[in-house]
Amino acid sequence: MNDKPSAAPIAAIVLAAGKGTRMKSDLHKVLHPLAGRPMLLHLLDNVAALAPARTVVVVGAGRAQVEAAVAPLGAEVVHQTEQLGTAHAVRQAETALGGFAGDVLVLYGDVPLIGTATMREMLDRLHAADRPAAVVLGFRPLDPAAYGRIVAGPDGRIVKMVEYKDATPEERAVNLCNSGLMAVRGEDLFALLARVGNDNAAGEFYLPDIVMLAAADGRASAVIETGEAEVAGVNSRAELATVERAWQDRRRAEAMADGATLIAPETVWFAYDTKVGRDVTIEPNVVFGPGVTIADGAIIHAFSHLEGASVGAGCSVGPYARLRPGAVMEAKSRVGNFVEMKKAVLGERAKANHLTYLGDAEIGAGANIGAGTITCNYDGFFKYKTKIGAGAFIGSNSALVAPVTIGDGAIVGAGSVVTREVSADALALVRPAQEEKPGWAARFREKMIARKKG
Structure with missing residues (x-):
C-alpha cells in the first residue's frame, strides 16, 4: 500500500500545557528527568532526527520553565491560556504555522519514548496510496482503562474513534486504543480543527474528532500500531x-x-x-x-x-x-x-x-x-x-x-x-623527626592504673 516515503517538509506540534498536578511538584511535569535529562528533551531529540522545518511547543502553566528549556534547541513556543482540550491546544500553533505546507506531527511532551522510526512510519503512512486524511498511532494496552477507543478495519482504515467517556459498552470492549499522537497534512489540520465542537461528556474540544469530521467529508483516516511501552505517558x-x-x-x-x-x-x-x-x-x-x-x-x-x-x-x-x-x-x-x-x-x-x-x-x-x-x-x-x-x-x-x-x-x-x-x-619529608622515650608507656600505664584504683 505504501508509496515512496514523502519528501514533504515536516512540522511538529508538541503539547506541553498541562498543569501536571498529580506530580505534586514545583517543576513542570515535562521537565522531570528521565535518565538524567528532562523527558521533553528526549522527545525533541527524537523529533530533531527527522530534520523538521518547524517545531512548536504549546505551553501553559509553568510556561517560563518550559520556554527556558527549549529555547536553546530553537523550538518556537506558543501559549495556551486556557486548557479546553487537545484540539484547542493544537489550534494555538495555527498562527505560528500559518501557511505551512507539509506534514504535521502532533506529539505530547509527557509521552517521551516515542521513537523517530515510529514518527517516520506515521508520516509514510500518511502518503500511502490511499492517502488517509490523518494517521493515528494506536496501541493495545494490557488494561485499556479509560483510553479512547479506535474501531478499525483489517486494513487499518478507521471506522470510528470515540473517547472513553462517550463510548458505548460495545465500543469500550475494543482493545485498540488511541495514543493521541497523529500525523496530518498542514493544509488539512487547522481547517478540520476549526470545525471541532465540545458537545461531549467533558465539554472539551477533542483532537481525535478531526478523524470523524474527515470521515463525514468522505475521507478515511488510518491507524498504525505500536507497543504500549513506546506511548507510555507520565502523569505521576x-x-x-x-x-x-x-x-x-x-x-x-x-x-x-x-x-x-x-x-x-x-x-x-x-x-x-x-x-x-x-x-x-x-x-x-x-x-x-x-x-x-x-x-x-x-x-x-x-x-x-x-x-x-x-x-x-x-x-x-x-x-x-x-x-x-x-x-x-x-x-x-x-x-x-x-x-x-x-x-x-x-x-x-x-x-x-x-x-x-x-x-x-x-x-x-x-x-x-x-x-x-x-x-x-x-x-x-x-x-x-x-x-x-x-x-x-x-x-x-x-x-x-x-x-x-x-x-x-x-x-x-x-x-x-x-x-x-x-x-x-x-x-x-614534611613531618617532625621521630622521638622515642624508653619505658615511658609502661610508666604511664602504671600511673593511670594507680589513679583509677584510688
Whole structure:
C-alpha cells in the first residue's frame, strides 16, 4: 500500500500545557528527568532526527520553565491560556504555522519514548496510496482503562474513534486504543480543527474528532500500531518511575548487545548519553550520571558513581569510587575503593587504589598515589591546581596543598603536608623527626592504673 516515503517538509506540534498536578511538584511535569535529562528533551531529540522545518511547543502553566528549556534547541513556543482540550491546544500553533505546507506531527511532551522510526512510519503512512486524511498511532494496552477507543478495519482504515467517556459498552470492549499522537497534512489540520465542537461528556474540544469530521467529508483516516511501552505517558511520580524502568531496560539490553558485560543488569543505571565500549564489565549497583564515556576493556566495579567522566581503555574503577565532572582516566589507570576524582586527569597506568581525593589535579603516567592522599585544592574562595609528575610516588596520608607541583619520579614520604614544589627525583619529608622515650608507656600505664584504683 505504501508509496515512496514523502519528501514533504515536516512540522511538529508538541503539547506541553498541562498543569501536571498529580506530580505534586514545583517543576513542570515535562521537565522531570528521565535518565538524567528532562523527558521533553528526549522527545525533541527524537523529533530533531527527522530534520523538521518547524517545531512548536504549546505551553501553559509553568510556561517560563518550559520556554527556558527549549529555547536553546530553537523550538518556537506558543501559549495556551486556557486548557479546553487537545484540539484547542493544537489550534494555538495555527498562527505560528500559518501557511505551512507539509506534514504535521502532533506529539505530547509527557509521552517521551516515542521513537523517530515510529514518527517516520506515521508520516509514510500518511502518503500511502490511499492517502488517509490523518494517521493515528494506536496501541493495545494490557488494561485499556479509560483510553479512547479506535474501531478499525483489517486494513487499518478507521471506522470510528470515540473517547472513553462517550463510548458505548460495545465500543469500550475494543482493545485498540488511541495514543493521541497523529500525523496530518498542514493544509488539512487547522481547517478540520476549526470545525471541532465540545458537545461531549467533558465539554472539551477533542483532537481525535478531526478523524470523524474527515470521515463525514468522505475521507478515511488510518491507524498504525505500536507497543504500549513506546506511548507510555507520565502523569505521576509512579508513572515516571515506570517509564524510567522501561528506558533503562532497553538501554541495558543495548549495552549488552554491543559487547558489554553487565553482571546484574537490573542494578545498573545509565544516563541518556552514556557511551560504553566493547568488553567493558560493569558490576552491580553502578550509577552513571550524564556525560560519561567508558572505553573498551574497562571494568567498573560495584557501587561506583560516575558523572561527566571519561574512562580510558583497560581502566579499573572502584568499587565504591566516585568520578565527578572533569575526571579523566587515561588508558590502564586505576582508582580503587573510596577514591574521588573531580576535574582531574589520571595518566596512563597511574593508580590511586584507595581512600584518596584528587581534585583539580594532573597526575602523570605511572604515578602512584598512596592511601589517604588528598589534593587540597580549595581555600574557601578559589580553586588551585596540583601537578604530579610521571612516575612520582606519593606516600600514604599526604596532603598536597595547591598550587603545588611534584616533579617526575619524586617521592613524597607518608604523612607529609607539601606546600612547596618538589623537584624531579627528590625525596620530600614534611613531618617532625621521630622521638622515642624508653619505658615511658609502661610508666604511664602504671600511673593511670594507680589513679583509677584510688
